[in-house]
Amino acid sequence: MTGEVRYARVPLQETWGALEEAVKQGLTRNIGMSNTPGGVLLDLLTYSKIHPSVLQIEHHPYLVQRDLYFPVN
Numbered sequence: 001m002t003g004e005v006r007y008a009r010v011p012l013q014e015t016w017g018a019l020e021e022a023v024k025q026g027l028t029r030n031i032g033m034s035n036t037p038g039g040v041l042l043d044l045l046t047y048s049k050i051h052p053s054v055l056q057i058e059h060h061p062y063l064v065q066r067d068l069y070f071p072v073n
Contacts, residue, residue, distance in 0.1 A: 012040065013047055020050045032056060035065075 019031045032054035033041060045051060057065055 012044065016044060016048055020048070023050055030054070 016031075019028075022028050023031060030053040031050065032052045033044070034056040035058060036044075036055065041052075041055065059065055
């Protein structure tokens with residue numbers, strides 16, 4: 001390990017495919033998204049074989065994300 005972080009532009013579809021492969025190999029049981037805009041999430045649902053098990057959002061009085069928060073009635 002070099003201690004260096006290298007960034008790469010990788011499409012979400014490729015990244016999600018790698019996460020699905022990790023589930024198939026038994027390396028993890030669940031995969032999800034965090035602070036993802038609705039449009040990106042809808043796009044993900046068109047090609048994902050394993051749907052996200054959770055959408056984690058930051059939500060508090062100083063950051064109200066109405067587009068991501070869906071209250072249950």
